[in-house]
Amino acid sequence: MKGLVRGRVYQTSQFVRCLKIPNGQHLVYHTLIGNPTVINGSTKEILDYFGQPRTVHDFLDQFEVNRSVEGVIVFLAQNQFVVFPEDDQREKVLSLETIITDAASGKNMHVLDLSVSEVCNFGCRYCMHNRALNLNSSRVVGSNGFMSPVLARKAIQEFRENLQRNGIANWNLHLGSAEPLLVFDLVKEIVEYLYRIQFIPNDISINSNLSRLTREMALFFKEYNIRVNTSFDGLPDVNDLVRVYKNGRGTASDILRGIELVRSVGHYVNGVGVTLCDVNFDLVNDKIIDWLVEHQIPNVLFDIDIVHLVDLNVELVAEKFVRFERIC
Ligand code: SF4
Known part of the structure; x- marks a missing residue:
């Protein structure tokens, strides 16, 4: 996912888990894919916001944010923390099977x-x-x-x-x-x-x-x-x-x-x-x-x-x- 489609609905993946760590930070990871990442409180708020299906337009309308915040959402999407609700995340894991097949060969x-x-x-x-x-x-x-x-x-x-x-x-x-x-x-x-x-x-x-x-x-x-x-x-x-x-x-x-x-x-x-x-x-x-x-x-x-x-x-x-x- 290279950029955001502002009109499309995004949602925080059901496979995302967050652990609170010191200094107001959080360790976030995806239970299927991994990608452990330390995020700050503001990024955690974005994850929480997309706990419900919402468009990027919704987000921009509700908060006064600059372009760098869009970059954060792109980052979350690239790491599969925020996804299209209709996407089957398990399919991503199936592609891991290809990796395993390649490894076996x-x-x-x-x-x-x-x-x-x-x-x-x-x-x-x-x-x-x-x-x-x-x-x-x-x-x-x-x-x-x-x-x-x-x-x-x-x-x-x-x-x-x-x-x-x-x-x-x-x-x-x-x-x-x-x-x-x-x-x-x-x-x-x-x-x-x-x-x-x-x-x-x-x-x-x-x-x-x-x-x-x-x-x-x-x-x-x-x-x-x-x-x-x-x-x-x-x-x-x-x-x-x-x-x-x-x-x-x-x-x-x-x-x-x-x-x-x-x-x-x-x-x-x-x-x-x-x-x-x-x-x-x-x-x-x-x-x-x-x-x-x-x-x-x-x-x-x-x-x-x-x-x-x-x-x-x-x-x-x-x-x-x-x-x-x-x-x-
Ligand atoms: S392999 Fe030997 S040195 Fe290494 S953890 Fe086991 S007991 Fe310890």
Whole structure:
């Protein structure tokens, strides 16, 4: 919807939800499409006005407004917050099926995400990977939740064929998903293999808790310019309430050692994920941003533990996320 038809009837979509947040603002989102957006009180009033079917003429007649207000209505319409009442909003979602079909055909696939390890040496309170692993036992790569080199090569081969079929030249590699450094030999083998067969990604990233990081690994990441991402669930004392080893011991000092080790070889930590759960929700505050700045980490991703947060007020969660976004 590029412009407004002043004589046509518009109405606020039945799928719009609004949450009040501080400073007179509101978080508005569409329950089918998403589009979470922070709006001010005046924009909320426009949404309320179109709670009944009304034309833009009605609106302009009733209020003394300038052209910029029309721009706000255009914005609301473009985000499907204000719609033509006769439109079936569910049809918009059906078009998502096309996206899913395209995804299944591999047409838009340009990221290869290899889950090289399904196990982890941490036991974070909220994590699905938090299950016992006897790290002292001898293990064979390919069993016990680790990807086998054969499977990795097969995935790479099939992914490459898919890119060729769809004429896609640029692609990225991500290595995860529980703790990939438990199987660093495989990580190394995959990256070196890609360079050997001249199938080189634009970007390589890895998510690791960094507790097993060695200098050799850090140098390898630097050599191949692999973006390193980790997680830290609050300042050290808070992190250690949530992000723990399987025996309950805190992990902050080991994560910090890993971050410093990456930096000590002249490489960098690209980003940190902060998961908020029932234990640390009230304890993670703006200081975490100062901590990121202090450690020269340019990106942060705040996440929420949707399993254990059932008792938390949704508005409080939204408020916290919006606040962090503003500060960042
Ligand atoms: S470090 Fe990551 S994968 Fe491991 S238990 Fe914690 S959240 Fe799960």
